[in-house]
Structures are given as C-alpha cells and as structure tokens.
Amino acid sequence: MSISVGLVAHDRRKPEMADWLAQHIDEFTHYKIFATGTTGRVLQERFPHLDIVALKSGPFGGDQQLGSMIAHGQLQAMFFFTDPMTPQPHDVDVRALIRLANMYEVPIACNRSTADLLISNPRFLEICEQYRGHSPEQIFAEYTERKI
C-alpha cells in the first residue's frame, strides 16, 4: 500500500526542502504527496513529474488541512522544515499540526537532519504502516472516559 506524506517548509527553508527532495526524488515518486500551497507550488515547479496535491497556503488553513488529514488517518509521515528565527502569524496552526502528528504517532521531521534520518531508515515504510490508523483514544483513555 502506498503511503501519503506531507511536505511543508517555511519560506526561508523552501530552497532547502527542494534540495533535500532532489536527493530523495526516487523514493518520493512512490508516495502520495500533500503540501501546503506555496511549498507545493515551489516543489511542483522544480519537480514537474511529481504528483503533488497543493492544499491551502499555511496561514490560510493549509496546516490545519494537513492536521485534519492526520486526525483522519490519511497521512503517514510529515516533513515540516520550520523556521525557528521568524515569528509566524499562524503559529497556533503550526503548533496544532505538530501536536496532532505527535498525538497520532505520525513521524515528523522538522529539520533536514531528522528528515535524512527518517527517509534513510530501511524500516521507514514498515514503521509508517505500523502506525497507520493509530488510535490515541486508547492511550489517553483517562480523557475519553472522564466523568462529566
């Protein structure tokens, strides 16, 4: 079964993500790719043969669209090159996306070295499959079963 991956980069890290993707282009031809709007456009221009679904731009809801996909078990890995030096107007959305990836055990790389670690792991696909459809409700049962 093919996995779906999310690709997102803040503006100053878009060139880095494009260079990183070039290094791993063979793997990514096998994955379904979902990206936030501008990241998707930049990557599609550089790699016209890739099939990239560009969602809304991050500040206009793209991060939340990816978060929604995670909550529905539709995304198996995230590569999100964040910019730690630039305040983002939609910081709450950025944090919400990272939080949901954590919650649903979706592997998420927020910088290039971690992205290298993930993608070069021979068990990358197997691990993505293992956690596909992960249900946090069981782990956080004290929350789901709390008395109201």
Ligand SMILES: O=C(CO)COP(=O)(O)O
């Ligand atoms: O802001 C982003 C992620 O938080 C990315 O959005 P764009 O890909 O539209 O630049």
